[in-house]
Amino acid sequence: MSDELEIVRTVADLRQLLASWRKEGLSIGLVPTMGALHDGHFSLVEQSVQTNARTVTSLFVNPKQFGPSEDLDVYPRDEVADAAALAARGVDLLFAPAVEEMYSDGAVTAVAVPGIGDLLEGGFRPGFFTGVATVVAKLLIQSLPDRAYFGEKDYQQLCVIKRLTKDLDLPVDIVSCPIVREPDGLALSSRNAYLSAEDRQAAPALHQALIGAGYALANGAQVTSSIAAATAELLNVGFTKVDYIAVCDPTSLEQLEIVAGKARLLAAAWLGKTRLIDNIAIDV
Amino acid sequence: MSDELEIVRTVADLRQLLASWRKEGLSIGLVPTMGALHDGHFSLVEQSVQTNARTVTSLFVNPKQFGPSEDLDVYPRDEVADAAALAARGVDLLFAPAVEEMYSDGAVTAVAVPGIGDLLEGGFRPGFFTGVATVVAKLLIQSLPDRAYFGEKDYQQLCVIKRLTKDLDLPVDIVSCPIVREPDGLALSSRNAYLSAEDRQAAPALHQALIGAGYALANGAQVTSSIAAATAELLNVGFTKVDYIAVCDPTSLEQLEIVAGKARLLAAAWLGKTRLIDNIAIDV
Numbered sequence: 001m002s003d004e005l006e007i008v009r010t011v012a013d014l015r016q017l018l019a020s021w022r023k024e025g026l027s028i029g030l031v032p033t034m035g036a037l038h039d040g041h042f043s044l045v046e047q048s049v050q051t052n053a054r055t056v057t058s059l060f061v062n063p064k065q066f067g068p069s070e071d072l073d074v075y076p077r078d079e080v081a082d083a084a085a086l087a088a089r090g091v092d093l094l095f096a097p098a099v100e101e102m103y104s105d106g107a108v109t110a111v112a113v114p115g116i117g118d119l120l121e122g123g124f125r126p127g128f129f130t131g132v133a134t135v136v137a138k139l140l141i142q143s144l145p146d147r148a149y150f151g152e153k154d155y156q157q158l159c160v161i162k163r164l165t166k167d168l169d170l171p172v173d174i175v176s177c178p179i180v181r182e183p184d185g186l187a188l189s190s191r192n193a194y195l196s197a198e199d200r201q202a203a204p205a206l207h208q209a210l211i212g213a214g215y216a217l218a219n220g221a222q223v224t225s226s227i228a229a230a231t232a233e234l235l236n237v238g239f240t241k242v243d244y245i246a247v248c249d250p251t252s253l254e255q256l257e258i259v260a261g262k263a264r265l266l267a268a269a270w271l272g273k274t275r276l277i278d279n280i281a282i283d284v
Numbered sequence: 285m286s287d288e289l290e291i292v293r294t295v296a297d298l299r300q301l302l303a304s305w306r307k308e309g310l311s312i313g314l315v316p317t318m319g320a321l322h323d324g325h326f327s328l329v330e331q332s333v334q335t336n337a338r339t340v341t342s343l344f345v346n347p348k349q350f351g352p353s354e355d356l357d358v359y360p361r362d363e364v365a366d367a368a369a370l371a372a373r374g375v376d377l378l379f380a381p382a383v384e385e386m387y388s389d390g391a392v393t394a395v396a397v398p399g400i401g402d403l404l405e406g407g408f409r410p411g412f413f414t415g416v417a418t419v420v421a422k423l424l425i426q427s428l429p430d431r432a433y434f435g436e437k438d439y440q441q442l443c444v445i446k447r448l449t450k451d452l453d454l455p456v457d458i459v460s461c462p463i464v465r466e467p468d469g470l471a472l473s474s475r476n477a478y479l480s481a482e483d484r485q486a487a488p489a490l491h492q493a494l495i496g497a498g499y500a501l502a503n504g505a506q507v508t509s510s511i512a513a514a515t516a517e518l519l520n521v522g523f524t525k526v527d528y529i530a531v532c533d534p535t536s537l538e539q540l541e542i543v544a545g546k547a548r549l550l551a552a553a554w555l556g557k558t559r560l561i562d563n564i565a566i567d568v
Contacts (some may be wrong), residue, residue, distance in 0.1 A: 108400070111395055112395075115392045142453045167387075167392065168425055169423055170424055
């Protein structure tokens with residue numbers, strides 16, 4: 001941990017600095033982000049800073065993981081504030097490349113994780129996980145860190161990244177970090193900034209609905225009725241659409257019909273134009 | 285260059301040895317092969333041995349690049365002979381993993397190179413280049429060599445590999461090596477072993493047809509008529525089917541209607557059950 005945050009914008013500069021650290025035998029942690037940093041990101045950063053001699057945070061709003069009707073153009077961006085917050089937390093290097101640096105002329109190569117990448121979010125956001133897998137593979141190859149940190153907020157993303165890291169033999173430990181929540185239970189997300197005051201009041205119901213379904217399952221309720229009750233609860237408090245509430249195997253994310261042991265409950269639902277996701281672990 | 289050829293079968297053992305070489309500051313060349321080695325492979329090996337302090341050859345018959353009706357089961361294999369030939373040429377390490385080591389339980393991740401990977405061979409062998417790109421990305425990530433060597437015999441494969449290496453930021457120089465031919469012009473290929481005596485006599489016509497088309501183009505013939513003449517020539521000498529003869533941009537492999545400057549002529553054609561490919565460079 002050093003006192004200054006250096007900012008680099010090219011892969012060549014990133015590699016030069018990382019190579020000098022490696023030569024000194026320093027361990028390296030990578031925290032990939034799309035910026036608009038909040039306490040969820042900072043929990044990843046703090047874990048990396050504690051574990052590794054040097055921490056790199058990447059800031060790249062990856063166009064390949066936004067659909068044509070999604071919020072790429074309005075996604076919140078504030079690099080100056082993000083950089084200051086990272087410096088204060090002991091991050092050593094911010095890698096903030098332009099789109100042209102990440103996807104040079106004629107770039108076409110895609111990393112796909114079929115199966116687990118097609119379920120849930122993958123069904124509602126076609127191409128999303130191919131975009132995520134491609135940029136994460138690139139970031140991991142560019143920096144070859146000892147460890148890379150991802151939040152359980154994007155639980156399916158975490159599963160996809162663990163899968164591709166193993167499948168492509170990337171020599172990095174994927175470290176997952178628990179969801180950070182507001183006092184009322186709402187999972188922190190850069191997209192919470194989109195919520196109106198009214199929607200912000202309704203938003204914690206997503207977490208509550210998952211907890212309610214978890215209790216019901218633990219008490220012997222069936223999967224279908226637990227999901228139906230949680231869906232009704234969300235629509236009742238003002239959610240406008242429920243993309244899915246699903247009870248899944250915690251590794252494969254295949255949907256379970258009967259829960260016996262560990263499972264993951266995952267949900268995606270809309271408050272007006274804002275789409276929120278959340279998940280919890282259960283063990284029945 | 286050392287005197288002995290070590291053989292390793294796991295990625296962990298490969299990495300351990302490579303890490304020890306890197307620590308000594310030794311440069312590393314990788315020559316990926318599917319075995320059944322011939323002078324074409326040896327020309328790659330010799331170039332690597334000349335340039336790098338250590339040369340690794342991989343031997344892996346990659347099931348993901350064979351279609352269901354293709355020759356995976358009968359593809360020629362002789363590891364003992366291959367290892368002896370590599371040792372004699374100064375290769376330091378043979379990496380010969382089992383299929384289960386390369387594709388562990390539940391592996392699904394695929395590296396796709398759309399566009400250039402869909403043309404020509406990609407059209408006739410669906411999924412072929414995704415299989416090639418996935419295994420080559422894995423081999424490059426596993427070994428992180430300074431240089432990796434590929435033959436121009438598989439010219440489209442070379443273009444696909446250059447593209448994915450650039451797109452995924454793999455820190456390796458892709459070195460291409462010219463086609464090695466029999467005295468009668470037939471490009472060396474492990475699949476030449478399938479040819480009957482009669483087919484072996486007809487086979488050099490593939491190279492001759494490309495040279496003929498190249499001359500015709502240089503003398504002002506149209507692309508379509510040059511291809512038609514070359515196709516007729518092949519069918520006339522006993523080729524049973526011509527998958528394609530194409531005049532392409534040497535980088536994008538997009539087919540050209542008019543040739544002015546550098547181009548690549550590529551062909552695939554069948555002699556009975558054996559499919560041969562070949563290509564030449566032209567500059568009009």
